[in-house]
Amino acid sequence: MKPVVAFCLLLLLGHSFTAHAQQTTIGTLPPVITESSGLENFTGNDSLLWSHNDSGGQPDVYLFSLNGQLLQTIHVSNSANVDWEDLAQDYGQHLYIGDFGNNANNRTDLKILKIPLEGLPDTVAAEVIAYYYPDQTAFPPAGNSGRNFDMEAFFYHNDTLYLFSKNVFSLTNPGTGYTKMYALPATPGNYAAQLLDSLSTFFPVTAADISPSGKAAVLLCYTRMYVLYNFSGNQFLNGQHRLYNIQPIFPPKQTEAIAFKDCASVYITAEDGDLLVYDFSADFPPPIVQTGSSHVTICAGDTAQLFAWGGNSYAWQPQTGLILPQTAAPFAHPAQTTLYTCAAFNEIGCTDTAQVLVTVENCPDATPLTCKIWLEGAYQTGMPTMNTYLNSAGLLPLTQPFNRPPWNYNGPEGLSAPFVLPPEAVDWVLIEVRNTTSQTVVSRRAALLLNNGFVQDATQILQGTANPQTLLYGLNSGQNYYVAVQTRNHLAVNSSNALQLAPGTIVDFTLPQNVQSGEKALKFLGAAWAACAGDGNIDGVISFEDFNKYITGAGASGIYSDLDFNYDGMVNIADYQLYQNNVSRIGVPAIRH
Known part of the structure; x- marks a missing residue:
């Protein structure tokens, strides 16, 4: 002893x-x-x-x-x-x-x-x-x-x-x-x-x-x-x-x-x-691991970034098809659908787990399209840029907001965690490709509008692609189409001409000559042309109906609202003034609800 x-x-x-x-x-x-x-x-x-x-x-x-x-x-x-x-x-x-x-x-x-x-x-x-x-x-x-x-x-x-x-x-x-x-x-x-x-x-x-x-x-x-x-x-x-x-x-x-x-x-x-x-x-409180999403879908050959938080260190299994599996945010490029398990550890190794299913699909070829647009209210004269308050305040949703009337678009576009949102993101917009004769929608895709006016696909953000584009599917490379942009509370814009959407095509809606109805469809802000704010009920016409809806939401703050025309997270007199200045404006006839 x-x-x-x-x-x-x-x-x-x-x-x-x-x-x-x-x-x-x-x-x-x-x-x-x-x-x-x-x-x-x-x-x-x-x-x-x-x-x-x-x-x-x-x-x-x-x-x-x-x-x-x-x-x-x-x-x-x-x-x-x-x-x-x-x-x-x-x-x-x-x-x-x-x-x-x-x-x-x-x-x-x-x-x-x-x-x-x-x-x-x-x-x-x-x-x-x-x-x-x-x-x-x-x-x-x-x-x-x-x-x-x-x-x-x-x-x-x-x-x-x-x-x-x-x-x-x-x-x-x-x-x-x-x-x-x-x-x-x-x-x-x-x-x-x-x-x-x-x-x-x-x-x-x-x-x-x-x-x-x-x-x-x-x-x-x-x-x-x-x-x-x-x-x-x-x-x-x-x-x-x-x-x-x-x-x-x-x-x-x-x-x-x-x-x-x-x-x-x-x-x-x-x-x-x-x-x-x-x-x-x-x-040493045990970790509570969370993942950005429990299910991610990618096209064969593509890469998605997975995200987890709640721990001090991480380990993903299986490691097949993963880059940086010992980090919170590995890149996944599996050859086939794979269920990944993330173990999160606290300082002393206590663990919690969560799973993410990465589904691999054989997708049709995508047509990348470059679009640019300014939004009145969000646009900051003299910068030139748009404010990102909704993003910085944590009000911008991670998934596209057009899965409701009048759009009823059920696309899966979204990001897996708040910190994946690029700081330049202003809001979601809906890009539409339309038939030249009937103006019916051939392809739609929700994407993020950046503060420099360009629109970037969520898939590109996850892949770290620097050049902002929107990926559209189901298009015929030899056919011409009209391109339109819809927002939550601005009059929609449509391209002035039908375009052949080859890779590298740019549609710049900040130039009146590229927009159907030209200057009548846009608002001149002293140095730039922007989509008109104030369509609170999203019917394609700025009218007394929009004022009636504005009254129902006036005074709200800290929200993501269709009535927040200047994108500052509040519904107040500034939004009313934007509406009032645009009363009687009428949007593109083919895009009215």
């Missing part, structure tokens, strides 16, 4: 403790475990644990249930228990027994025993990982200041064993109070332990473990416990840490074994036979 050292200089070292933890005694150990000094989970059953006795005990490891029932004993036939101090495991294949206790700092036979778990044998011959510390040259070192080669804590991670020295603090010996972290391969052999790092813990480290996700680790220090998190790779000591009290502080429990129960709680054994659960989840 190891002596417990009482420390009282906590405040001098500036450590702070959290009150957001819960300690519960859930049972007692089997009587055969008289001095528990190592602890590990039984893979596949959360209610079973492995442990062993401290120095001088039988060379046995014990499997027991949470109610203290002994279930299995594995005897190590080829090694004595010189000073067994901790347990580690590699995903249920092997247990590693740390025979490296070294109170006197004089051992030259340090080793870790590797035993198989397959079939839960009664007796095994251990493979030996023998090692030494290259920075220890005397056994023991002279004086107390250099005696930091007692080891009671380690864990397994990614084929490597990480060891943490006990680091007993002494006021009279400078340089004490640091745990040193060493690394060893998890394969039998004879090695020089690699010194990687150190951390001032003040309290002696008596056990360690790493969380199932590998995103957090714990160092047990008798009546204290460090939670290490937000580290990179194997830099466990270079991230953040929190320090917790293990009760009672005095007289202290002699706690020398720890194992993660789940992402935010641990099992701890005390040498008086108690089995504890220590829960620190209140300090």
Whole structure:
């Protein structure tokens, strides 16, 4: 049994403790475990644990249930228990027994025993990982200041064993109070332990473990416990840490074994036979992952960007067809329809999941069309640009708003998350391609109007395409069409001529000569021509009916409204003035509702 050292200089070292933890005694150990000094989970059953006795005990490891029932004993036939101090495991294949206790700092036979778990044998011959510390040259070192080669804590991670020295603090010996972290391969052999790092813990480290996700680790220090998190790779000591009290502080429990129960709680054994659960989840709220959409449809060969938020880090599966799968916003280009699962983690690896189905369709060829239009009210004279208030205020919807009368357009155009909206977006518009003879609609597509007047397809935004265009489907490359633009509250505009819509075609509705009825269909704003505001009931005529509708919404603010003619999120006198200045204007005859 190891002596417990009482420390009282906590405040001098500036450590702070959290009150957001819960300690519960859930049972007692089997009587055969008289001095528990190592602890590990039984893979596949959360209610079973492995442990062993401290120095001088039988060379046995014990499997027991949470109610203290002994279930299995594995005897190590080829090694004595010189000073067994901790347990580690590699995903249920092997247990590693740390025979490296070294109170006197004089051992030259340090080793870790590797035993198989397959079939839960009664007796095994251990493979030996023998090692030494290259920075220890005397056994023991002279004086107390250099005696930091007692080891009671380690864990397994990614084929490597990480060891943490006990680091007993002494006021009279400078340089004490640091745990040193060493690394060893998890394969039998004879090695020089690699010194990687150190951390001032003040309290002696008596056990360690790493969380199932590998995103957090714990160092047990008798009546204290460090939670290490937000580290990179194997830099466990270079991230953040929190320090917790293990009760009672005095007289202290002699706690020398720890194992993660789940992402935010641990099992701890005390040498008086108690089995504890220590829960620190209140300090690390679990993530609640959200995705921009649960279903995305793309054309074969296209790419869509997926979005998630609510976590500190992310992992998407399967990784097939994904670029940057370890980020919140990977790019998906699967060859076939694929269901992706996003796992979001908080700082210590607690996780939540959400799924996104990416449906891959064989789509007809798209015809890209470049359109430009100014909207009165949104247009800022002298800039020249349009305001983006609806966007910056979070009022602009992520999906197209024309799926209602009078348009009744049920297209799926939309974006998956607010932060995907380009900051230049002003509002949604509806692009229509019309037959030259009958003016019937041949193809429609909702897209985002940018503040520079150009219209960009949502698909292009998701793909990161810089050149704003609208993608139209079902067109005959050898045929001419009229092109029209509808908005939520401006008179629609139609092209003055039928056009052959080859790739690269530009329809500039800011020039009267390109618009049916020319200057009569637009409003001159001093330096630019814009679509006329004030069609609140969207019937193609600005009349007293629009005033009647305006009255029903006047005074509203912080809304996305068809009566907000200047796009500032409010319905007020400024919108009335825009309506009043355009009373009696009549839109394109073919586009009246």
